Amino acid sequence: MKKFVNIYIRLSVVVILALCAGSSIAADIQDDFSLIKGFFPTADSVTELEGIPPSAAVLDGANVLGYVYYTDDVVKIPAYSGKPIRTLVGFDTAGKITGLKIVHHEEPILVVGIYEDDLQSFIDQYVNKFVNDKIKIGGKDREGYKSIDTISGATITVMVLNATINQSMRKIAAARGLLGPDGKILVQDEATDEEPVWVYVWRSKVFQIAILVIGLTVLMLILIMQDWLAQHPTLLTYLREGFLVYTVVFIGWYSLAQLSIVNVLTFINTFMHVFSWDSFLVDPMMFLLWGFVAVTILLWGRGVYCGWLCPFGAMQELIFRLGERLKVPSFEFPEVVHERLWAIKYLILLGLFAVSMQSLVLAEQLAEVEPFKTAVTLHFAREWSYVMYAAGLLLISAFNRKFYCRYLCPLGAALTFPSKFRIFEWLRRYKECGRPCQICRNECEVRAIRSTGEINANECHYCLDCQVTYWNAYKCPPLARKRRKDESRGSAEKQAKNGTQNVEFQR
Numbered sequence: 001m002k003k004f005v006n007i008y009i010r011l012s013v014v015v016i017l018a019l020c021a022g023s024s025i026a027a028d029i030q031d032d033f034s035l036i037k038g039f040f041p042t043a044d045s046v047t048e049l050e051g052i053p054p055s056a057a058v059l060d061g062a063n064v065l066g067y068v069y070y071t072d073d074v075v076k077i078p079a080y081s082g083k084p085i086r087t088l089v090g091f092d093t094a095g096k097i098t099g100l101k102i103v104h105h106e107e108p109i110l111v112v113g114i115y116e117d118d119l120q121s122f123i124d125q126y127v128n129k130f131v132n133d134k135i136k137i138g139g140k141d142r143e144g145y146k147s148i149d150t151i152s153g154a155t156i157t158v159m160v161l162n163a164t165i166n167q168s169m170r171k172i173a174a175a176r177g178l179l180g181p182d183g184k185i186l187v188q189d190e191a192t193d194e195e196p197v198w199v200y201v202w203r204s205k206v207f208q209i210a211i212l213v214i215g216l217t218v219l220m221l222i223l224i225m226q227d228w229l230a231q232h233p234t235l236l237t238y239l240r241e242g243f244l245v246y247t248v249v250f251i252g253w254y255s256l257a258q259l260s261i262v263n264v265l266t267f268i269n270t271f272m273h274v275f276s277w278d279s280f281l282v283d284p285m286m287f288l289l290w291g292f293v294a295v296t297i298l299l300w301g302r303g304v305y306c307g308w309l310c311p312f313g314a315m316q317e318l319i320f321r322l323g324e325r326l327k328v329p330s331f332e333f334p335e336v337v338h339e340r341l342w343a344i345k346y347l348i349l350l351g352l353f354a355v356s357m358q359s360l361v362l363a364e365q366l367a368e369v370e371p372f373k374t375a376v377t378l379h380f381a382r383e384w385s386y387v388m389y390a391a392g393l394l395l396i397s398a399f400n401r402k403f404y405c406r407y408l409c410p411l412g413a414a415l416t417f418p419s420k421f422r423i424f425e426w427l428r429r430y431k432e433c434g435r436p437c438q439i440c441r442n443e444c445e446v447r448a449i450r451s452t453g454e455i456n457a458n459e460c461h462y463c464l465d466c467q468v469t470y471w472n473a474y475k476c477p478p479l480a481r482k483r484r485k486d487e488s489r490g491s492a493e494k495q496a497k498n499g500t501q502n503v504e505f506q507r
């Protein structure tokens with residue numbers, strides 16, 4: 001208990017320090033003056049950001065040269081990473097764009113062989129265009145539109161950048177009173193005939209969406225037929241291991257659709273501020289996965305996601321299974337320690353939630369406690385400290401099954417809360433489970449079965465191992481007893497029948 005209190009105190013200190021640090025990362029336009037000088041070479045100062053939406057005037061003495069702003073202060077369109085790209089944009093008082101610089105993004109561009117310079121070259125194409133030009137990607141200029149070249153392999157990123165720059169420029173220009181081409185004052189929320197980014201993205205990802213829908217349908221069938229499959233353990237093992245490989249390779253490494261606690265924090269934050277479906281629809285894979293998770297949580301609990309659909313969870317489980325086949329020795333903490341360690345993930349969740357109330361940006365940085373970005377989104381192509389952390393957790397999972405899931409994962413902890421509303425209890429138990437039989441408990445993937453036999457639904461990963469044992473008449477003691485009874489009754493009946501036949505024969 002003392003150890004537990006110590007851990008709690010240490011975590012609280014980290015949270016408080018983090019909260020204090022929150023204000024120090026707030027953006028300051030003055031810090032970017034050297035970039036602004038690049039947009040306006042004669043500038044000698046810049047005002048603070050002001051107005052709604054915020055922008056700053058760039059000055060040469062008392063003379064206003066133009067305006068600068070950060071795009072994500074104006075429109076927040078999530079890109080591939082699920083987060084908006086922060087770009088500093090400047091235009092002069094005639095509305096001519098003088099410069100753009102991406103100051104922060106979390107796009108996994110390296111994975112597809114794209115470099116920062118490629119992104120910068122892409123946005124440099126906007127320079128010398130006007131804020132009221134409608135800029136589109138690809139094709140030729142047509143009436144009312146100017147075309148720029150795309151970056152092949154980074155379609156979503158450039159679509160989001162284009163929509164963000166187009167929309168934000170017009171809003172700032174309107175707020176600063178710039179005139180449109182017809183001499184009227186630009187309107188901030190001008191309707192556009194452009195297709196919403198998410199519609200384009202859904203159309204461009206038909207193949208991925210189809211493969212995901214097929215995968216989710218297969219999983220749904222597995223869950224519905226769980227009793228029958230548990231009675232065919234070899235088939236279930238093939239299906240499960242095959243599905244885990246699909247989860248790692250297709251959902252994780254190929255589609256980069258690893259759910260994260262950051263999605264939960266962003267959702268809560270968006271819900272409390274300005275809710276927009278667009279921000280969730282822009283990534284169809286994440287949208288479909290979250291939708292599926294929401295439904296399965298209500299029907300079966302959080303275990304369906306953690307046991308089948310989480311790429312990092314699947315990696316750990318596959319590594320453990322491989323270790324088992326290679327006879328790598330495993331270890332388990334004593335029961336009392338194991339149950340206390342469960343609390344850590346809830347404390348991490350609480351800390352992240354508290355920080356997110358103060359600063360979502362800081363909470364996202366602290367959410368690096370999740371190794372997902374390193375192991376899944378960035379394919380381990382990252383600074384060595386992150387790689388060591390993620391690889392270390394995977395290595396531990398070879399000895400201690402799903403160590404990260406059991407004790408550290410804030411997403412797993414967050415998913416337990418809606419699981420309280422689950423409708424069905426489809427994992428079967430005998431009254432002898434736990435009293436005295438402990439077979440399932442010792443086999444459980446995440447040790448979610450209490451010594452008294454009840455399944456702790458908060459911790460269960462729905463691997464179905466206990467259900468395989470439940471139906472195994474040679475392993476499960478109550479069922480084995482029944483089998484033996486049936487067999488002895490059967491042989492008695494057979495003997496009796498043979499005896500009757502012999503008598504009839506002698507007659």
Ligand code: SF4
Pocket residue numbers: 305306307310311312313314404405406409410411412413
């Ligand atoms: S506990 Fe976390 S890492 Fe483990 S399967 Fe669930 S979400 Fe994934």
Ligand code: SF4
Pocket residue numbers: 303427443444445446447448449455459460461462463464465466467
């Ligand atoms: S063995 Fe049973 S209780 Fe344990 S994780 Fe699997 S389904 Fe859940």
